[in-house]
Amino acid sequence: MSALGSTQSAAQAHTPSGLKIPVLAVVGVGLIGGSFAAALRKAGAVGRVLGAGRRVQTLAQAQELGIIDEAVSLREAAERADLILVSAPVGAFPSIFAELGASLSDTALITDGGSTKQNVVEAARIGLGARIGQFVPAHPMAGSHESGPQAADANLYAGRRVMLTPLAENRPEDIVRVELAWRVCGARVIRLDPAGHDAVMAAISHLPHWIAALYMQHILQSADPAARLEMAGPGFRDFTRIAAGSPEMWRDIFLANRQAMLDELSSLRTVFDRAEQALQDGDATWLCDMLETSAEARRGWKGPAV
């Protein structure tokens, strides 16, 4: 893909990185895709922005907001784009990769915004076939409870971490080019392997969401949910914030990362059981030690990986 990482002086005038993407396509024009397009446009790194997606109305909205220049089919995106970001719900990836794979130009690169990586890579292998080397998987850690094109923000990725999980089939220069695109968005890119990525994500992202959602269920199934919710304070607010996230997106994530999630739940259960026993026994020392190490770890935490 000659256009990415170009050294033309015209491109350099716009972006110190030298990145110029004549045609960018985003599949899914919401928070992740819309922000990617907006950030690259703001940096002067893109020519034309194509948008593809299931809903005509959402694409029209993205166009009105100036996030995309043109709504296209997946086939057109595959044929015309130099770089394609797939930022749809993970469950839709198999069919998207299949459609892209059927028409993908030789020079196009694909990256994605999926929150899980092993299953995304698997879907890409099936859909893209021999073109798998053109796909450099990524996971931008820049979620929000907001969604849709109106949530798109050119600064969303500023200082945020993007995990890149390159494949053995990727050409080194293609990895560098995709990495550069994310960096031009303002992101800090780190590389790791897909399985390691998924285990870490299950622990520090997916499990908290699972627990927050189930805790809300627990409250809803209590004797008087309204009275309880009425009394809830700032601790409840923060603890449950992530439970407001997109049900479809999280369903896909949990199913996609099922084995890692089940492993997490199994060891979490051991911790819960031990603590419940201590509470039952009135074991003040155990409880205080536990609370102490947890509080210490949380206080010592350096803040979100941004």
Add this chain to the structure above:
Amino acid sequence: MSALGSTQSAAQAHTPSGLKIPVLAVVGVGLIGGSFAAALRKAGAVGRVLGAGRRVQTLAQAQELGIIDEAVSLREAAERADLILVSAPVGAFPSIFAELGASLSDTALITDGGSTKQNVVEAARIGLGARIGQFVPAHPMAGSHESGPQAADANLYAGRRVMLTPLAENRPEDIVRVELAWRVCGARVIRLDPAGHDAVMAAISHLPHWIAALYMQHILQSADPAARLEMAGPGFRDFTRIAAGSPEMWRDIFLANRQAMLDELSSLRTVFDRAEQALQDGDATWLCDMLETSAEARRGWKGPAV
């Protein structure tokens, strides 16, 4: 207690409520006690503020900060104060009530800032004996992860909810007077019974803290805690914020509210087990329905009870 709710015009000039407390004592001069004293002083509702507590250094600090005028023993507080706020860790309440009960003047009223109420009332009945009617229990919902005299804030209670759980032995006018003191601090006071209070608190405050602390344990016991914490993002940040709270305070709360907590944990387990089964089965419909109702409830929540 004639001083509370006084109608003297001098007092009225300071506080529209007419509240004048010649001598206020706070037992525990940290966030809760310090803020109570500061709020009443700001409203012009107190004459002299006495401070009692275990640590000489903390009392000295509170005096330097102008939160209290004088550090005293519990006995002096009991003899001299018109209103006493007990805002120490709940585990210290039995000995505090015993000491206060031995010297309490006929006209003094006591209220408290304890996060549980049944055990506090029990401790008060033992410690205060025949003077139990002088104690009007309260729970101000104004926690913070900050603590100590330097965290005291005259505006902490502004718009916050304070749950008052009066006793059968309280004189109606004494309940009204204690309620007025909290209202002068800016709080919105609601009344309920101690057992109902504890069940609600277990569900919406204590259980989230329990889970957040155990989740941190789970991460600390994983293969590579540092790598996981390094990757954690804004979702993790909010979900675990409350785990940084005071270990001693929370140990006391969990033990004090043990039965309500065990009841909560038992029904939470049912919810967790059902969901894990759905994940194991790859039951996308069940998962999506669950996530949908949780997200809907969280989105529809009106915000913290302030």
